[in-house]
Amino acid sequence: MIMAERKPMPAIEEMLAPYKKIALIGCKGCVTVCNAGGKKEVGILSAQLKLMRPDLEITEVTPERQCDPEYVESVERYAEGQDAILSMACGAGVQLMAEHYHGLPVLPALDTTFIGVTEKAGEYVERCQACGSCKLHLTGGICPIARCSKSLLNGPCGGSVDGHCEIDPGVPCGWQLIVDRLTELNQLDNYEKIAEAPNWATSRDGGPRRITREDLK
Amino acid sequence: MADFEPTIVAFCCNYCGFAAADLAGSMRLDYPPNIRIIRIPCSGRAEIQEVLDAFLKGADGVAVVGCLEGDCHFISGNFKAKRRVTRMKELLAEAKVDPERLEFRNNAASMGPQLAQFFNEFTEKIRGLGPNTATIKLKKSQANEPDPNEKKEVHP
Numbered sequence: 056m057i058m059a060e061r062k063p064m065p066a067i068e069e070m071l072a073p074y075k076k077i078a079l080i081g082c083k084g085c086v087t088v089c090n091a092g093g094k095k096e097v098g099i100l101s102a103q104l105k106l107m108r109p110d111l112e113i114t115e116v117t118p119e120r121q122c123d124p125e126y127v128e129s130v131e132r133y134a135e136g137q138d139a140i141l142s143m144a145c146g147a148g149v150q151l152m153a154e155h156y157h158g159l160p161v162l163p164a165l166d167t168t169f170i171g172v173t174e175k176a177g178e179y180v181e182r183c184q185a186c187g188s189c190k191l192h193l194t195g196g197i198c199p200i201a202r203c204s205k206s207l208l209n210g211p212c213g214g215s216v217d218g219h220c221e222i223d224p225g226v227p228c229g230w231q232l233i234v235d236r237l238t239e240l241n242q243l244d245n246y247e248k249i250a251e252a253p254n255w256a257t258s259r260d261g262g263p264r265r266i267t268r269e270d271l272k
Numbered sequence: 273m274a275d276f277e278p279t280i281v282a283f284c285c286n287y288c289g290f291a292a293a294d295l296a297g298s299m300r301l302d303y304p305p306n307i308r309i310i311r312i313p314c315s316g317r318a319e320i321q322e323v324l325d326a327f328l329k330g331a332d333g334v335a336v337v338g339c340l341e342g343d344c345h346f347i348s349g350n351f352k353a354k355r356r357v358t359r360m361k362e363l364l365a366e367a368k369v370d371p372e373r374l375e376f377r378n379n380a381a382s383m384g385p386q387l388a389q390f391f392n393e394f395t396e397k398i399r400g401l402g403p404n405t406a407t408i409k410l411k412k413s414q415a416n417e418p419d420p421n422e423k424k425e426v427h428p
Binding site: 064095098099102104105107 | 319320321324325327328363364366367368369406410412
């Protein structure tokens with residue numbers, strides 16, 4: 056899922072300073088699961104804001120998602136007459152809100168951080184960089200782009216020490232994980248295959264990406 | 273300030289905190305009438321928003337009382353509560369409310385006198401901190417406006 060963290064309170068306070076009436080809009084998608092912008096977090100942020108700024112009128116609502124037009128439209132009546140929208144969705148949700156509610160400033164309450172998994176409750180880690188060209192079948196289900204700090208594709212660098220990355224001993228070496236897993240799967244021959252320079256155009260280097268499905272239109 | 277009587281909400285777990293408060297009563301021990309007890313099944317049931325709401329609705333102090341460590345009826349609820357109270361203190365500090373107004377306490381069901389003593393000390397501490405200014409500001413701003421419940425449009 057997409058992971059996010061709430062912005063520091065002074066940043067939120069500064070964004071809200073010019074406004075007196077806001078809609079605080081959460082999202083029941085990814086940010087609910089990573090406890091950053093769901094219904095509960097909307098309630099908590101709203102209570103904090105009211106404790107700080109009693110003059111601020113807050114309308115709370117948490118639609119299913121903020122990244123689909125039908126759900127963005129579903130909160131129209133809550134957005135009406137507000138000075139601004141404070142969105143607790145990921146960056147994608149905030150932008151769709153801003154596209155839909157032209158006349159209203161849409162402010163982000165979260166910092167969107169990465170695509171990742173829940174390692175355990177309260178512990179979220181990055182697993183995918185959305186490079187647009189998945190290689191997981193060759194690397195034992197461990198992504199060299201996301202898990203290797205240098206995104207190397209043909210084995211580890213010299214900074215791999217006892218299975219840890221040189222950037223931080225708390226970070227496992229992605230390539231050590233891959234080799235261990237390939238050994239376990241008896242697929243080390245995959246490690247012999249030379250990965251060619253990837254076409255980063257499928258990633259961010261190709262500009263904003265788009266998927267078109269004629270059958271769904 | 274001298275005649276300030278704080279309002280203190282105590283979220284007490286059913287098995288220890290509440291039972292100890294009950295025991296204190298049975299033992300005819302005094303603790304201040306400022307303490308308003310809310311009985312919850314387990315201290316781990318105390319939600320962040322409920323504690324923040326208590327402050328919003330006029331509490332000057334909040335205590336969360338759970339079982340002694342290792343004695344939780346639900347095994348680990350009191351550990352969860354303790355961690356959550358730490359988080360609540362951070363959130364209160366962000367909202368410019370003194371985190372000292374919130375306290376977590378482990379208290380066994382048999383510790384009636386100790387709970388009464390804790391309530392006495394906590395009330396004195398909150399009395400020393402003075403009224404919760406956030407609530408005063410809130411009341412002031414509400415006094416200038418009509419009742420928000422009446423004003424609010426009801427959506428179908």
